[in-house]
Amino acid sequence: MALTDADLVRSAQAGDIGSLGTLLTRHRPAQLAVAYAILGHTPDAEDAVQEAAVVALRRIGDVRDPAAVGAWLRMVVRNACRMRLRGPVDAPLEDGLVAALPSTEPDPADLLDRQAGRDWVWHALGELSPSLRLVLMLRHFTGVTSYADIADVCGVPVGTVRSRLNEGRRKLAAALLATADGAHDDVTTLTAARRREAEETLAAADRGEIGSALTQYWSPTVESNWPRGVRATGHGFLIRGLASDLTAGVAHRLTNVVASQDLNIWELDLVNPPENPEHCPPGAVWVQQVEQGLVRRCWLYNSPRPAPEVALAA
Numbered sequence: 001m002a003l004t005d006a007d008l009v010r011s012a013q014a015g016d017i018g019s020l021g022t023l024l025t026r027h028r029p030a031q032l033a034v035a036y037a038i039l040g041h042t043p044d045a046e047d048a049v050q051e052a053a054v055v056a057l058r059r060i061g062d063v064r065d066p067a068a069v070g071a072w073l074r075m076v077v078r079n080a081c082r083m084r085l086r087g088p089v090d091a092p093l094e095d096g097l098v099a100a101l102p103s104t105e106p107d108p109a110d111l112l113d114r115q116a117g118r119d120w121v122w123h124a125l126g127e128l129s130p131s132l133r134l135v136l137m138l139r140h141f142t143g144v145t146s147y148a149d150i151a152d153v154c155g156v157p158v159g160t161v162r163s164r165l166n167e168g169r170r171k172l173a174a175a176l177l178a179t180a181d182g183a184h185d186d187v188t189t190l191t192a193a194r195r196r197e198a199e200e201t202l203a204a205a206d207r208g209e210i211g212s213a214l215t216q217y218w219s220p221t222v223e224s225n226w227p228r229g230v231r232a233t234g235h236g237f238l239i240r241g242l243a244s245d246l247t248a249g250v251a252h253r254l255t256n257v258v259a260s261q262d263l264n265i266w267e268l269d270l271v272n273p274p275e276n277p278e279h280c281p282p283g284a285v286w287v288q289q290v291e292q293g294l295v296r297r298c299w300l301y302n303s304p305r306p307a308p309e310v311a312l313a314a
Contacts, residue, residue: 003019005069033265201213268286
């Protein structure tokens with residue numbers, strides 16, 4: 001039987017890093033949904049979730065109600081997204097969470113020692129390149145936290161500090177999430193099943209049989225929300241939209257599926273035909289709310305088109 005959120009929180013607070021990895025894997029779809037809703041389908045949304053994983057690593061000991069950890073994790077992502085909307089700031093991410101997450105730990109390194117598996121953390125840091133490891137350690141584990149100060153220490157521009165921090169957080173978050181597979185298989189099994197459903201649905205669309213797939217996996221009264229404020233109820237709009245793309249020669253390539261009991265997230269590349277390269281944006285994300293085994297609501301986010309190259313005058 002799968003462990004409850006409360007069980008996993010208490011285990012993570014006792015030092016089991018695998019339990020924290022399982023929590024983050026279990027709640028990743030909800031965190032991504034929050035990030036996409038605030039930032040759209042952009043790299044910033046994924047970065048916000050990754051940054052939130054680092055915060056959770058350091059702050060899991062602050063969770064007062066283990067059963068409500070899902071709301072806590074969503075709040076961490078929401079704060080990360082809002083900070084990105086405000087633009088680059090020098091204060092550490094945690095500074096924006098102090099009111100909601102009162103820390104009882106006086107020192108980050110001490111917190112890692114007692115709450116988050118010091119051996120795992122430093123092993124993961126050791127796998128990073130020296131340049132990534134340095135900025136990450138300065139930002140999260142020392143008093144040198146501002147981008148400007150880190151740039152001075154490293155002798156690089158502030159923009160380079162930001163890019164290195166993003167890459168370092170991605171790799172640390174990936175290592176943390178990877179620990180979940182060996183600890184509990186509930187999320188892994190569910191994600192595999194939801195991926196099969198996604199593949200079957202898209203294959204049915206290619207065969208012109210999308211209606212049968214939607215009948216199996218989607219509620220007949222599903223509410224779908226599309227770009228530019230378009231809303232629809234039922235299967236009709238979904239069927240017409242997919243059929244229009246396929247008739248135009250657009251290929252839908254599934255690149256990733258993230259799942260929890262009540263959410264699916266499909267990430268797709270949209271490959272336009274050579275004769276109509278602007279028909280669709282380069283990619284899309286489908287965020288689906290699942291109730292009683294059926295998709296009841298869906299939100300579609302499109303990837304932004306790349307900025308056109310500007311020709312330089314001769």
